[in-house]
Each structure stands twice: as structure tokens, then as C-alpha cells.
Amino acid sequence: MTKVFIYPTNSLILSDLIERFGHTPLAVMGEIHDKITTIGIDSPPLNITPEDPKHGLKYAAVEVPAGVRGRMSLIGPLIDEAEAAIIVDDAAISFGCMGCARTNELTKFLTRDKGIPVLELVYPYSDAEGKEFVYKISEFLDSLPKEDRS
Amino acid sequence: MGAHEDGTLTKLVVISSDSVLPIDAALEIYESETNITIKETCFGTMVTGPEDVVNRVVKEVVKLDKNHIFVKERGFPPGDDRRCRAGRGGGPRPGFHFLRNEIGMLPIIGKALDDYDNNVPLEKVVRPEKLKVSHLKDIIESEITR
Numbered sequence: 001m002t003k004v005f006i007y008p009t010n011s012l013i014l015s016d017l018i019e020r021f022g023h024t025p026l027a028v029m030g031e032i033h034d035k036i037t038t039i040g041i042d043s044p045p046l047n048i049t050p051e052d053p054k055h056g057l058k059y060a061a062v063e064v065p066a067g068v069r070g071r072m073s074l075i076g077p078l079i080d081e082a083e084a085a086i087i088v089d090d091a092a093i094s095f096g097c098m099g100c101a102r103t104n105e106l107t108k109f110l111t112r113d114k115g116i117p118v119l120e121l122v123y124p125y126s127d128a129e130g131k132e133f134v135y136k137i138s139e140f141l142d143s144l145p146k147e148d149r150s
Numbered sequence: 151m152g153a154h155e156d157g158t159l160t161k162l163v164v165i166s167s168d169s170v171l172p173i174d175a176a177l178e179i180y181e182s183e184t185n186i187t188i189k190e191t192c193f194g195t196m197v198t199g200p201e202d203v204v205n206r207v208v209k210e211v212v213k214l215d216k217n218h219i220f221v222k223e224r225g226f227p228p229g230d231d232r233r234c235r236a237g238r239g240g241g242p243r244p245g246f247h248f249l250r251n252e253i254g255m256l257p258i259i260g261k262a263l264d265d266y267d268n269n270v271p272l273e274k275v276v277r278p279e280k281l282k283v284s285h286l287k288d289i290i291e292s293e294i295t296r
Contacts, residue, residue, distance in 0.1 A: 029222065131266075
């Protein structure tokens with residue numbers, strides 16, 4: 001199974017399709033789960049702590065806003081771990097809970113820069129587009145190695 | 151998704167099916183295991199418990215209508231004080247807008263998965279072209295001179 005990073009990082013559709021076609025999705029939900037269940041100074045543990053912008057320094061410079069660095073402390077390790085990626089652009093939901101255009105830009109840049117296989121798509125809004133979306137994802141995932149590397 | 155240190159897992163089961171209702175999925179889960187917590191929601195169910203049990207139960211639920219039931223992991227367990235609306239004075243929980251947006255696309259994805267299973271060939275998709283600047287200028291000028 002290949003570890004496939006997804007963007008938007010908490011997408012239901014991408015996460016489901018990757019598992020359905022036999023690979024492992026790298027989504028931010030897993031990172032959040034680990035953070036909020038690990039006992040630390042905060043009680044209950046928080047999903048973002050004042051320490052996180054410091055961890056984010058690995059991915060963004062010190063003059064970059066703390067919000068970007070804090071988010072990158074969650075997303076960055078996923079990109080490091082990724083063996084392939086699917087990026088879906090043009091999502092109306094890129095703001096809202098994901099919240100930060102600069103983080104989104106940096107995430108996409110780091111993914112493309114890593115040199116792993118990347119599939120770039122846009123969200124479907126009609127049946128024909130939906131079919132193309134699913135077929136392209138399945139074709140891309142079929143081209144990735146399925147045996148367990150660990 | 152990799153195994154978590156605490157051994158628990160929360161999964162969101164989103165139902166976009168004409169034949170399966172969230173209550174059907176919940177009943178399927180109740181019948182199969184007692185060691186997990188389930189919360190029924192408007193879009194499906196949330197299942198939380200030991201990782202292997204949750205994975206097994208969710209697989210059973212997806213079998214009810216495999217191309218129209220979608221699953222993703224959730225970071226927070228259901229009813230968690232940090233996310234639950236009951237303790238935050240109402241309003242949608244963080245992340246719901248995104249989920250709702252994607253739920254709107256699930257019928258399209260479900261139909262595409264049906265076609266994929268039936269080996270329906272892919273047709274060329276024609277997307278509307280972007281408006282040319284010259285054409286936009288013509289429209290503006292025609293409006294001004296009217």
C-alpha cells in the first residue's frame with residue numbers, strides 16, 4: 001500500500017476513494033487524533049498548542065505568520081511521509097475550516113516540490129465530470145505499488 | 151491510516167444512498183458489536199472504539215450499499231467537549247461546512263463508482279470555455295451605448 005497525501009487535507013471523498021482503491025490516505029484527521037489523545041500539559045489536550053508554530057519552523061520561515069506555521073506543524077509531517085499525492089484544486093471550501101490561503105499554497109508547493117507522483121484535479125459538478133474524477137483517481141492509484149513496504 | 155498510539159479510532163460513515171438510511175447503518179452496528187460507541191447524525195453515523203473493531207464494523211456497514219456509503223476518519227470522538235455543539239452554545243461544529251459541501255457531491259461520485267464497477271467507458275468531458283476579454287469588452291460597450 002502506498003501512503004497518499006490528500007489536499008484538501010480533510011477531504012471525505014479523497015480519503016474514501018484512496019482506501020477504497022487499496023491505499024493509505026494521509027489525512028490531517030489522524031494527526032489531530034494523535035494530538036488530542038496524547039496526554040500533555042493541557043487538560044484536555046488541544047489540537048494546536050503554542051509549541052506548534054515552533055515545530056512549523058521546519059517548513060516555513062520565522063517571519064511567516066504563526067497561523068501558517070502552526071498549521072504546517074500538522075500538515076508538514078504528512079507531506080514528509082507521503083509517497084504520492086492527490087491535489088484537488090478549485091475547492092470552494094479551501095477557506096472556512098481550512099482557513100488559510102497561504103498555508104494552502106505552501107502545502108501544494110511542498111507537495112509538488114517533493115518529486116513524488118502527484119495527480120491534480122478539480123472538484124466535479126456534473127455527472128460527466130464526476131465520472132472523469134473517479135476514473136482518473138482509480139487509474140492513478142492503480143499505477144502505484146500495492147504491496148506493503150513496511 | 152496508520153495505527154494510533156491509544157488504540158482507538160473514530161470514523162464518520164456518511165450515507166448517500168436511496169436504499170439505506172442512517173438508522174439501518176446504526177442497527178447494523180448495534181447488532182455486530184457492543185464494545186463501541188455510535189452516534190447517529192443527519193448524514194450517517196459516527197463510530198468510535200478499538201481500532202480493529204471499528205474497521206471491521208465499518209466494513210460491514212459499507213457492504214449495505216458499497217458505492218453510496220462513504221467513510222473517513224475523524225480526529226475528535228463524538229460528543230467531545232471541545233467540538234460538541236451542546237457545550238459550545240450551538241452553531242455548526244468546526245469542519246461541518248466542508249463536510250456538507252462534499253456531501254452535496256456524493257451522488258455524483260456514487261454514480262461514477264457504479265459506472266466504474268460496470269466498466270462503462272469514459273466519455274470526453276466538455277467544460278465551458280473561459281470568457282474572452284474581447285467578448286467581455288463587447289458586452290460592456292453594448293451595455294454602455296444602450
